[in-house]
Amino acid sequence: MTLRYKRSVLGIGWTLLNPILTSFVLWIVFSFVFASKLPSGQQFAPYLMAGILLNTFFSQGLMASAESIAGNGGVLTKIYIPPQIFAVSAALAALVNFSIGFLPLAIVVVISGQSLSLWLPISLLVGFFMAIYVAGIGLTLSIMFIRFDDSRNIVSVLLMISMYLTPIFYPVSVLNSTMQSIVRWNPLTSYLEIFRWAFSNNASPSGRDWVFMVVTSIASIAIGTYFFKRRWPKTVAML
Amino acid sequence: MSVIKLENVGYTYRVLLNRTGSLKELFREAVRGRVRMIDYVALSGVSFELNAGEVVAIIGNNGAGKSTLLKILAGVLPPTEGKSVVNGKIAPMIELGAGFHQEMTGVENVLFYSVLMGRKTKNVKSRIAAIGEWAGVTDHMDFPLRTFSSGMVARLAFATATDEKSDVLLVDEILSVGDAEFQKKSRARMDQLIASGAAVVLVSHDLRAVRELSTRTIWLESGRVKMFGDTGAVVDAYEAK
Numbered sequence: 001m002t003l004r005y006k007r008s009v010l011g012i013g014w015t016l017l018n019p020i021l022t023s024f025v026l027w028i029v030f031s032f033v034f035a036s037k038l039p040s041g042q043q044f045a046p047y048l049m050a051g052i053l054l055n056t057f058f059s060q061g062l063m064a065s066a067e068s069i070a071g072n073g074g075v076l077t078k079i080y081i082p083p084q085i086f087a088v089s090a091a092l093a094a095l096v097n098f099s100i101g102f103l104p105l106a107i108v109v110v111i112s113g114q115s116l117s118l119w120l121p122i123s124l125l126v127g128f129f130m131a132i133y134v135a136g137i138g139l140t141l142s143i144m145f146i147r148f149d150d151s152r153n154i155v156s157v158l159l160m161i162s163m164y165l166t167p168i169f170y171p172v173s174v175l176n177s178t179m180q181s182i183v184r185w186n187p188l189t190s191y192l193e194i195f196r197w198a199f200s201n202n203a204s205p206s207g208r209d210w211v212f213m214v215v216t217s218i219a220s221i222a223i224g225t226y227f228f229k230r231r232w233p234k235t236v237a238m239l
Numbered sequence: 240m241s242v243i244k245l246e247n248v249g250y251t252y253r254v255l256l257n258r259t260g261s262l263k264e265l266f267r268e269a270v271r272g273r274v275r276m277i278d279y280v281a282l283s284g285v286s287f288e289l290n291a292g293e294v295v296a297i298i299g300n301n302g303a304g305k306s307t308l309l310k311i312l313a314g315v316l317p318p319t320e321g322k323s324v325v326n327g328k329i330a331p332m333i334e335l336g337a338g339f340h341q342e343m344t345g346v347e348n349v350l351f352y353s354v355l356m357g358r359k360t361k362n363v364k365s366r367i368a369a370i371g372e373w374a375g376v377t378d379h380m381d382f383p384l385r386t387f388s389s390g391m392v393a394r395l396a397f398a399t400a401t402d403e404k405s406d407v408l409l410v411d412e413i414l415s416v417g418d419a420e421f422q423k424k425s426r427a428r429m430d431q432l433i434a435s436g437a438a439v440v441l442v443s444h445d446l447r448a449v450r451e452l453s454t455r456t457i458w459l460e461s462g463r464v465k466m467f468g469d470t471g472a473v474v475d476a477y478e479a480k
Contacts, residue, residue: 078337080314150261233317237252
């Protein structure tokens with residue numbers, strides 16, 4: 001398996017560049033609007049970039065994971081390899097990219113005048129739970145991707161909605177109370193709050209966020225593996 | 240002891256009748272209450288046992304379920320009915336070169352393919368030169384696979400798949416690959432593997448090769464076993480049909 005990813009090492013430069021550029025553009029656009037809404041002592045740049053980094057992890061990891069099994073159909077129908085490996089390794093590859101993104105994020109944190117948190121290693125824990133969450137949804141979606149060609153489009157629309165329902169470039173406090181409660185029910189919000197707090201003390205997650213993170217990731221992988229196991233025997237014929 | 244044991248194995252999958260490859264269409268049809276599906280029986284009630292060193296051929300018309308059966312043996316398709324038990328290491332040669340990547344070099348492909356088949360990287364590394372030499376592609380091993388001719392790819396895949404001793408070989412029409420010299424060479428290696436105790440399941444339309452190689456033959460028709468027994472009798476009946 002490592003052999004496969006060896007080749008894409010060159011691509012890492014690009015995976016780094018992508019969130020940095022996106023952050024930069026969004027920073028220019030939104031810093032005028034939202035920067036003043038953050039609690040005092042918090043800078044907008046690291047707040048925004050942490051959000052983008054985590055959202056990139058989620059959306060790209062999910063797409064890669066869901067696509068991995070259909071994409072490797074040629075091999076899977078010739079040699080026996082547990083198909084779940086592909087979905088999980090795609091999620092782990094996204095985790096690696098995410099962790100590499102810590103470096104530019106750390107630089108932004110320091111430049112903007114904030115300091116890194118002592119709880120920084122917890123960020124990796126968030127990444128770990130996120131990878132499990134992604135792999136679980138990815139397994140479920142991979143069955144859909146094989147069965148229905150247009151499910152890809154639907155998923156990309158859903159990912160866009162999920163992006164706007166996550167406080168990536170806005171603070172939750174700017175929303176009205178209905179929207180706030182919707183955003184609070186988005187599991188990504190909890191992951192993001194914990195990540196921001198662990199990395200540079202840019203948020204204050206509640207105990208509920210922790211529970212939400214752990215529960216959603218375990219539920220996701222449990223449902224994903226169960227659904228996949230049940231559906232796979234009849235789906236593999238369509239590869 | 241039997242290496243392969245199939246008990247009443249069947250494989251059924253569900254097809255939606257109105258060419259629905261899209262959720263949108265499915266939803267529209269569902270609203271109109273017109274979702275119809277049929278269960279397509281690809282294979283049903285197949286039972287047999289195979290001992291070490293034995294060669295079994297599977298014959299039948301196109302769509303009879305031969306490749307489905309082979310895939311079930313390979314573990315690629317989980318059977319929807321019955322039980323398939325394979326004791327020992329399988330070398331699936333369902334399609335030569337499956338698992339090969341165009342952009343990787345010959346050496347990397349051999350390694351990758353071997354790892355997919357569950358071999359130890361360490362053991363394979365020392366064998367790469369020998370594999371390349373047997374396949375006659377030593378000069379090309381460090382170039383990307385896309386520079387190989389299709390015959391070279393097939394030779395390299397065959398050499399890799401048969402390099403380590405396996406207990407079961409699953410072969411789908413690959414003996415007809417390559418030039419005459421390579422065919423002879425691969426036949427010799429197959430014979431050698433059989434002599435060393437490997438069981439072989441062979442799918443072929445080449446009835447002459449079936450007669451020469453296999454001791455017993457399964458004749459499949461529409462997913463069911465039409466006849467199973469000594470190769471001579473089964474092939475005679477198949478030809479007389």
